[in-house]
Amino acid sequence: MANKLLLEVVTPSRQVVNEEVDLATAPGADGVFGVMANHAPLLATMAIGEMHYEKDGKIVRLALSGGFCEVSNNRMTILAESAEPIEDIDVERALRAKERAEKRLQEAATAREDIDIARAQAALARALNRLKLAGHG
Amino acid sequence: MPSLKDIQLKIVGVKKTQQITKAMNMVAAAKLRGAQERMEEFRPYADKFANVMGELSGGANPSAFPLMAQREVKRSLLLVVTSDRGLCGAFNTNIINASEKYLQAEKEAGREPVIACIGKKGASYFKHTDYEIVHETIDCMGDVQMLTARQVGAELIRMFLAEDIDQVKLVYGRFINVAVQKPTFRPILPITSEGLSQGDKEAEAEEGPKATYIYEPAPEEILNQLMPMFVNVQILAAMLETVASEMAARMTSMDNATNACNDIINDLTLMFNKARQAAITGELMDIVGGAEALKG
Numbered sequence: 001m002a003n004k005l006l007l008e009v010v011t012p013s014r015q016v017v018n019e020e021v022d023l024a025t026a027p028g029a030d031g032v033f034g035v036m037a038n039h040a041p042l043l044a045t046m047a048i049g050e051m052h053y054e055k056d057g058k059i060v061r062l063a064l065s066g067g068f069c070e071v072s073n074n075r076m077t078i079l080a081e082s083a084e085p086i087e088d089i090d091v092e093r094a095l096r097a098k099e100r101a102e103k104r105l106q107e108a109a110t111a112r113e114d115i116d117i118a119r120a121q122a123a124l125a126r127a128l129n130r131l132k133l134a135g136h137g
Numbered sequence: 138m139p140s141l142k143d144i145q146l147k148i149v150g151v152k153k154t155q156q157i158t159k160a161m162n163m164v165a166a167a168k169l170r171g172a173q174e175r176m177e178e179f180r181p182y183a184d185k186f187a188n189v190m191g192e193l194s195g196g197a198n199p200s201a202f203p204l205m206a207q208r209e210v211k212r213s214l215l216l217v218v219t220s221d222r223g224l225c226g227a228f229n230t231n232i233i234n235a236s237e238k239y240l241q242a243e244k245e246a247g248r249e250p251v252i253a254c255i256g257k258k259g260a261s262y263f264k265h266t267d268y269e270i271v272h273e274t275i276d277c278m279g280d281v282q283m284l285t286a287r288q289v290g291a292e293l294i295r296m297f298l299a300e301d302i303d304q305v306k307l308v309y310g311r312f313i314n315v316a317v318q319k320p321t322f323r324p325i326l327p328i329t330s331e332g333l334s335q336g337d338k339e340a341e342a343e344e345g346p347k348a349t350y351i352y353e354p355a356p357e358e359i360l361n362q363l364m365p366m367f368v369n370v371q372i373l374a375a376m377l378e379t380v381a382s383e384m385a386a387r388m389t390s391m392d393n394a395t396n397a398c399n400d401i402i403n404d405l406t407l408m409f410n411k412a413r414q415a416a417i418t419g420e421l422m423d424i425v426g427g428a429e430a431l432k433g
Binding site for chain 1: 182349362
């Protein structure tokens with residue numbers, strides 16, 4: 001097992017991944033990075049984007065949003081705000097979220113001050129990421 | 138002595154009550170399972186979060202982070218997490234009593250206590266007191282969402298940063314086991330490195346000395362991003378525990394109610410039988426008396 005890496009992806013509602021993998025690639029806040037076995041200890045924050053991991057030649061892709069990642073002792077733990085395999089992406093929901101966020105941003109532009117622009121932008125980014133990965137963007 | 142009809146009606150009434158309490162008991166048992174599962178699924182996330190926070194903040198300088206700022210406490214906020222619904226024994230009352238005691242102590246120490254509520258029961262109680270309620274979120278315990286915790290967390294952080302409040306504590310119904318739930322206090326803001334590193338020590342002993350981490354971005358920046366999230370995580374954990382505790386408390390109290398109904402039904406049945414016997418005896422006496430009189 002010396003050249004495998006234990007990957008854990010945990011969200012507040014469940015553990016999404018718990019597997020030995022060959023390579024994991026994650027969207028860090030400062031850019032995408034890959035982690036293989038025996039990586040030096042690392043602590044990084046995550047951006048909204050795609051992560052994937054490779055196991056026995058197979059690649060699994062996930063939509064990830066926010067959180068952080070810790071690597072130590074051949075173990076990579078990603079604590080994400082949300083994470084789901086791309087097959088599980090709810091396209092309908094993402095589309096609705098996208099429309100809602102766009103509408104809010106538009107309203108914010110027309111003088112309504114009670115709208116949290118940062119939150120709407122984050123929501124839009126999450127929705128777009130999901131749609132892109134699900135092949136609907 | 139009540140009439141036969143009255144007793145019978147009463148028995149029917151108690152039986153119906155019993156059906157309801159029994160159903161509530163079973164519903165609570167089913168919901169408890171779900172709530173407990175969610176709580177347990179969340180635990181690794183919360184633990185890991187606390188670990189990493191402990192690691193990061195160990196060397197951090199508190200004055201560099203606004204959320205770690207220790208100020209002289211003038212206004213101290215207590216976030217009371219209760220359930221939305223009643224009929225769960227003394228569960229909410231226990232939390233409220235513990236809060237009252239704490240608030241009283243704060244007052245005596247010369248700080249002005251204010252309140253934020255999650256859950257309807259706490260909110261409706263504190264409305265009738267003199268304490269100022271600065272925030273309330275109700276009807277959210279049926280389906281606990283990260284979003285709710287995030288909103289409450291954002292509000293608390295905003296007030297803390299505006300120096301509107303100087304300290305935040307949280308009280309919730311900690312789930313110890315199905316029979317025991319305990320009101321528990323937990324400091325939220327300012328974030329202290331002592332509070333964080335507690336959970337970390339065991340892990341450290343296991344893994345031996347820590348290697349130096351590569352940080353991306355810089356540790357201060359990571360910490361700045363994680364701190365607000367950590368507040369939310371703690372609030373969410375408290376909510377999940379409170380829901381599980383509520384269900385456990387309801388299950389126990391509804392079970393007690395069902396048993397009490399059984400006792401009442403037994404008593405009433407005894408009373409009914411006695412009354413019926415008395416009526417029959419009375420009638421027999423009449424018949425015998427009549428027959429005697431006819432014999433002359």
